[in-house]
Amino acid sequence: MQPSIDVIDGKDFRRMIAGAYNAFMREHEYINSLNVFPVPDGDTGTNMLLTLGAVAKAVAEAPDEGIGSLSRRAADSAIMGARGNSGVILSQLLRGIARGLSGKDKATSAEVGKAFQYGVLYAYRAVARPVEGTILTVAKGIAKGAHRAVRERLAFADILNEAIRAGQEELKRTPELLPALKAAGVVDAGGQGLIVFLAGCLEGLEGRFSGPEADFGRTLTVPAVAAETNIAHPYCTEFLVKRFTAGLNEVKRQLEQMGDSLVLAQGESVLKVHIHTAHPGAVLESAIAWGTLHDIKIDNMADQHRETIQNEPLATFNAAAEPLPAKAALAVISVVSGAGLIDIMRQMGAGVIISGGQTMNPPVEDFMAAVHNGPAEKYIILPNNKNIVLAAAQAKKLLGDRVAIIPTVNVPQGLAAVLAFDPERELDANIALMTEAQATVKSGSVTIAVRDSQVRGQTVPAGSYIGVIEGRVAVWADSLQGALAALAEYLTGPETGMISLYYGAGLAKSEAQALAGLLQATLSSVEIEVYFGGQPHYQFIVSVE
Structure with missing residues (x-):
């Protein structure tokens, strides 16, 4: 005892x-x-x-x-x-x-x-x-x-x-x-x-330790999540680890479980990593514990779409849109994952992108770094995920009136909000306009059920395609086409004029366009647009206006 x-x-x-x-x-x-x-x-x-x-x-x-x-x-x-x-x-x-x-x-x-x-x-x-x-x-x-x-x-x-x-x-x-x-x-x-x-x-x-040895950061790994994709490991991921202090054998053991085509080149306190993986976010999360990350590059080999992340590994600054002057009065910080969605968010005017979303929730520290190192004096944060809202709120507590939050809980809300952003307006005016804009959006997403579940008294078996709205399963089907059609029908009404489909990393452009064409045939009065989103886990994000 x-x-x-x-x-x-x-x-x-x-x-x-x-x-x-x-x-x-x-x-x-x-x-x-x-x-x-x-x-x-x-x-x-x-x-x-x-x-x-x-x-x-x-x-x-x-x-x-x-x-x-x-x-x-x-x-x-x-x-x-x-x-x-x-x-x-x-x-x-x-x-x-x-x-x-x-x-x-x-x-x-x-x-x-x-x-x-x-x-x-x-x-x-x-x-x-x-x-x-x-x-x-x-x-x-x-x-x-x-x-x-x-x-x-x-x-x-x-x-x-x-x-x-x-x-x-x-x-x-x-x-x-x-x-x-x-x-x-x-x-x-x-x-x-x-x-x-x-x-x-x-x-x-009481000195009772069991299980894996805790190395206080160096053995942190995020379990790889199998991507729904046409090839097993579609993301070619490369990066440099400076001030490398972890053991090479341990790093190799971790990465071998997360992909293939692994190449490790070690120098003096430096490690170069190349890997093909289904979940680059998991690789980067693990690598953060090994040293400081530099020259991160992620290529989507399935779609030949290239996205290069520069500067901070989890915070990237807008280089595609018209550059903001040094320390502009106001800018938008938007959280989003997927190479296509990152590009779209930038083009619409987001000044800072923090990479994150489902299974990749950014820490408070990333918001702090974005504000301190970003291009503006004040910021409006768009979390774009219900599980990121509290982290954004914690950042606001620490940063005070330099930060305001519009608690967007999905990407379409964030896109609508950033589209209403006007850098020439005052903060309060932008908050009002952006809040009103995001509230008008109806949206959902299509993914695959990871386990059996009961929804409204019916069994939805694992492997079914499900349409999710505000965190709940609204529709399901045996096929992706069926789930997409059912979700679109659920979201649309007499006033609907446009449906925007953002297809994920697991779909080829031709497949996404074919599914959109079938949907258009049943919704002839509605304009349907298709965009590359590149988001993991979700075959489609659907936005209805």
Whole structure:
């Protein structure tokens, strides 16, 4: 039996963070599998892993010894490295813990227990409209369990055990509170992530480490997601890693699982990488942990469409549109993935592009870098994905009135908003115009169901083509043509004049045009336009005006 720990110091805190990171390395794929919808964007575990990876690295390298200063470093690194909604909520949990431990060299079990209660409170406040049956329900259960244990003056290991037990009870209830979870037969993924975090803290505190060795950033990998494409690995990806510090054998082992045609050329603190892959975002996410990335180049071999990313690996600045003067008054930051959509967004006037979207949620740090290094004094951010809105909001908290956000949740909304942008107008006028423009857009997307699911009492088998609107499955079919036609019919009405189709990386231009032609035959009164989007996972993004 482990001895009771009545006083927690900096060394204990380091072990807790290391244990939590270790636990996420072991469990993040399981957390991803709890995705409530059968679409290929289950990345809650990955977002929390990457966020905690930034924390673990900062805490491991920090010279601080006191628990208060270490917890502040943990909170700061989490806020900058937060990815996705789950990562932002986790960062706020750590921020609350830091508040409770502020100024302390050591802390009693009761003081640390109260700090964790602060953390849960901060996590709850991070969400503008809390919904029961989510991570927040589990957070409340954890807080109540910790509160009871603190009142009973238990050792901190026992406080954690009670918090975990109470959280697990609430986690079991989430399917009863949220019908979508019950229909999918899963518990809430974010809530499961909180349980993993606490369990990992307990393991670290007691010195119980299991699973893959945590290397605080150097072994971070994002599981490769198979792309729906005509060739297995359509993206020729090349980049240079400077200040290369990782082991060559480990890098080779990771990359061999993510593609083929791998070539590694190592020099003095430099590594040149060439790989053909279905998921270049996963390759780059892994490579960030090996050093600094330069000269990134991604070619879509299926469509012979070339996209070169310059400067920052995840933030690219507009070179296609008319150049903005040095430090213009106002510019747009838009988050989007897919070579074609990046080009379109630039041509419409986005001043800064941050590469991201489904399964590739950019961290808060990318927004910070874009603002500090970009071409304007103030910015309007278009997240273009519901899972990126909180990270953008966190950036605004840090940057203040230099940033405004229009909470677009899909690419068509973002395209409509940026089209209404006028750099000659004041910020408030642009916000009004862009908000009105994005609200008029009706949109959906077509993808492949990654698992069996129940939708309105009917079974949608894995492998079906599904039409998704605002995060829910609206239509499904056995064929791509059928799903596209059903989605277009669902979205159109008597006033519809145009449908824009943005085809993804897995479709050839000829195939996309043929499907558009079949759709046009059934919707003869509507103009249909086809554009190369290049987005992963989704065969079509559909915008209706």
